[in-house]
Amino acid sequence: MSEYPSRIKTRKYFITAVLLFVVQMLIGIVMSVDVLSRDRSTTPLPFDILKALHLNLMVLWLLLGFVGGLYYLLPVETGRDIKHPKLIDIQFWLLLLIGIGIIISEIFFTGRNWWLVEGREYVEAGRLWDILLTAGLLTVVYNVIATMLESRNKLSSPILVLAAGTVGSVLMYVPGEIWFDNIVAAEYFRWWVVHYWVEASFELIAAGVIALILLAMTDARREIIEKYLAIEVALILLTGIIGQGHHYYWIGTPDSWLFLGGLFSALEPVPLFLMVWSAYKDLKENHKPILNIVVLYMIAGATLGNFMGAGIWGFIHTLPQINFYTHGTQITSSHAHFATPGTYLLLVLGISYLAIPDLTGRMNFSQYRGKIGFWLLVIGFLNIIFALLIAGVIQVYQQRVEGLSFMSVQNTLLPYFEWRLIGGLIAFAGGLLIAYDLILISITKVGSKMNK
Amino acid sequence: MNNIRLIMIGLLVPALLMIPFSIMSFYTDFANRNPDPSLVTVDFNQKTYNAIEGKKEFEQYQCMGCHTIVGNGAYFAPDLTTVYRRMKENDALLANFMMSGAPAKGMPPMKERSMNIDDAYRITAFLKYTNMLDTNGWPGEGSWDRDGDPDSVSPEKQNVSDIWQVVLGIIFINSLVFSIIFAFERRNNEQEEGS
Numbered sequence: 006m007s008e009y010p011s012r013i014k015t016r017k018y019f020i021t022a023v024l025l026f027v028v029q030m031l032i033g034i035v036m037s038v039d040v041l042s043r044d045r046s047t048t049p050l051p052f053d054i055l056k057a058l059h060l061n062l063m064v065l066w067l068l069l070g071f072v073g074g075l076y077y078l079l080p081v082e083t084g085r086d087i088k089h090p091k092l093i094d095i096q097f098w099l100l101l102l103i104g105i106g107i108i109i110s111e112i113f114f115t116g117r118n119w120w121l122v123e124g125r126e127y128v129e130a131g132r133l134w135d136i137l138l139t140a141g142l143l144t145v146v147y148n149v150i151a152t153m154l155e156s157r158n159k160l161s162s163p164i165l166v167l168a169a170g171t172v173g174s175v176l177m178y179v180p181g182e183i184w185f186d187n188i189v190a191a192e193y194f195r196w197w198v199v200h201y202w203v204e205a206s207f208e209l210i211a212a213g214v215i216a217l218i219l220l221a222m223t224d225a226r227r228e229i230i231e232k233y234l235a236i237e238v239a240l241i242l243l244t245g246i247i248g249q250g251h252h253y254y255w256i257g258t259p260d261s262w263l264f265l266g267g268l269f270s271a272l273e274p275v276p277l278f279l280m281v282w283s284a285y286k287d288l289k290e291n292h293k294p295i296l297n298i299v300v301l302y303m304i305a306g307a308t309l310g311n312f313m314g315a316g317i318w319g320f321i322h323t324l325p326q327i328n329f330y331t332h333g334t335q336i337t338s339s340h341a342h343f344a345t346p347g348t349y350l351l352l353v354l355g356i357s358y359l360a361i362p363d364l365t366g367r368m369n370f371s372q373y374r375g376k377i378g379f380w381l382l383v384i385g386f387l388n389i390i391f392a393l394l395i396a397g398v399i400q401v402y403q404q405r406v407e408g409l410s411f412m413s414v415q416n417t418l419l420p421y422f423e424w425r426l427i428g429g430l431i432a433f434a435g436g437l438l439i440a441y442d443l444i445l446i447s448i449t450k451v452g453s454k455m456n457k
Numbered sequence: 458m459n460n461i462r463l464i465m466i467g468l469l470v471p472a473l474l475m476i477p478f479s480i481m482s483f484y485t486d487f488a489n490r491n492p493d494p495s496l497v498t499v500d501f502n503q504k505t506y507n508a509i510e511g512k513k514e515f516e517q518y519q520c521m522g523c524h525t526i527v528g529n530g531a532y533f534a535p536d537l538t539t540v541y542r543r544m545k546e547n548d549a550l551l552a553n554f555m556m557s558g559a560p561a562k563g564m565p566p567m568k569e570r571s572m573n574i575d576d577a578y579r580i581t582a583f584l585k586y587t588n589m590l591d592t593n594g595w596p597g598e599g600s601w602d603r604d605g606d607p608d609s610v611s612p613e614k615q616n617v618s619d620i621w622q623v624v625l626g627i628i629f630i631n632s633l634v635f636s637i638i639f640a641f642e643r644r645n646n647e648q649e650e651g652s
């Protein structure tokens with residue numbers, strides 16, 4: 006601990022990430038009320054602004070969680086402190102400033118200024134915020150690489166994968182920001198941001214973090230974990246990069262993408278299954294007592310959520326013959342609400358539960374709240390997922406096969422949206438409990454119990 | 458094989474393949490016959506607006522926050538790819554509909570969101586252009602292609618007799634989830650006691 010003084014600076018990253026997640030869930034609940042009432046007077050903001058905030062807050066807290074996690078894990082692996090500790094603080098405040106800027110411009114400038122609000126799904130943040138965000142993340146990349154170049158240990162593959170994922174997520178933010186006159190090209194490159202984040206860069210970060218946490222918590226052999234990691238990562242990239250094609254079926258690109266996208270994205274569950282299997286094997290053969298059960302829950306949940314949400318739920322509508330009907334329906338929504346929280350939320354919470362007790366020296370924290378919070382999240386999100394999945398199947402049948410109009414189908418789906426709201430409230434309770442628990446663990450005076 | 462070398466192969470082979478695939482997607486000999494957005498125009502009040510201006514306004518007013526375009530966006534409101542066809546290819550009808558919205562169904566009058574009539578015509582030009590895209594047949598014969606008059610369906614009140622399906626669903630899914638949780642926790646506790 007004391008040999009890496011900069012680590013304590015990462016605590017605010019995790020706390021902010023979890024708090025932003027709670028805000029994101031609150032916005033999601035308001036949105037689901039809006040879907041039920043379709044009445045502007047019941048919600049404080051219009052649906053499109055809520056939706057933009059729902060997505061952009063997620064992007065922000067994911068980045069905060071991953072950058073914080075990288076700064077937390079890097080010193081142990083490299084055997085030295087972060088090269089520029091001051092940058093850790095500056096980057097945090099910059100990211101937070103960008104986040105506040107995005108929220109303010111969404112609320113007050115939507116439709117008024119293209120530099121402040123761009124209004125494209127996932128990259129709603131205006132051009133100004135894009136440039137600032139890229140610049141801020143480039144300094145993160147610089148700091149990470151500078152630290153790794155002066156590493157005292159030989160760099161292991163998990164930390165290289167983690168760093169490659171971070172660099173990749175910065176690089177892949179850029180193509181989506183280029184202006185194209187043509188909607189086909191604009192959508193083509195917008196998906197580079199979204200797809201190459203969630204199915205390449207973030208997936209690398211996930212694989213790296215899971216491997217590092219397993220290395221720290223279990224007695225599984227390092228070579229085996231690293232070998233599995235390499236195979237997983239190679240397969241993720243091999244299937245994921247061309248698997249991009251499943252976004253290019255109906256946006257005006259050639260029909261050769263139907264074949265390429267269908268073939269490669271059908272293979273995408275394979276590495277995700279490998280992740281589950283290797284984690285299961287490591288945990289089963291483990292003899293080291295695991296003290297921090299909450300981290301274990303989160304990591305096991307993340308691997309399973311990744312396989313089920315991204316792998317299975319993605320596979321059910323990835324083939325072009327099926328996607329022709331399911332594209333742009335609630336099926337996609339169900340998939341997104343499984344894959345993102347199932348993988349990245351649990352991962353960020355896992356790193357937080359690993360880091361915060363370690364940083365504050367409260368290793369003997371009560372794990373009761375964390376476990377209950379985890380299960381509340383699982384119950385809540387599974388309710389959301391199944392409500393949306395059934396709603397999606399009904400929508401596909403009524404609207405895309407029978408040809409009923411959009412609004413009459415939405416009326417049929419109302420009971421399922423009510424079910425989704427119930428799930429959202431349960432998950433929100435879990436999120437609140439976890440945020441409360443993490444804040445409680447983190448407010449212990451730094452260093453007070455460390456050397457006992 | 459060396460781990461890093463394996464990862465590099467996994468990265469470089471598909472990344473290099475993406476270059477010809479991307480070129481193929483836009484090189485005119487292979488690409489779909491999509492119109493040039495600068496040539497798709499709409500006239501209003503002796504002014505001409507093209508689809509490029511329209512695309513910028515479409516982004517700025519965050520239409521994708523509720524609607525979808527080529528199926529991407531939010532699922533709160535209908536897809537807009539072929540809305541120009543559904544509006545009988547009538548520029549004035551579409552632009553005026555945008556301005557007045559459909560408050561009963563959740564669409565705000567866009568003039569309250571600071572949209573002026575010129576912007577509405579710019580977006581009309583953009584939607585005229587998306588209607589001409591070659592999207593490999595999507596959305597086909599689904600309702601997005603033949604939704605008809607935008608005011609044809611009014612929002613109905615929910616039918617209470619439909620609720621039972623959802624109640625059954627909630628009971629079924631949650632009993633499944635809870636049985637998994639209890640089985641898992643029980644096994645964990647037994648292991649802890651055993652060890």
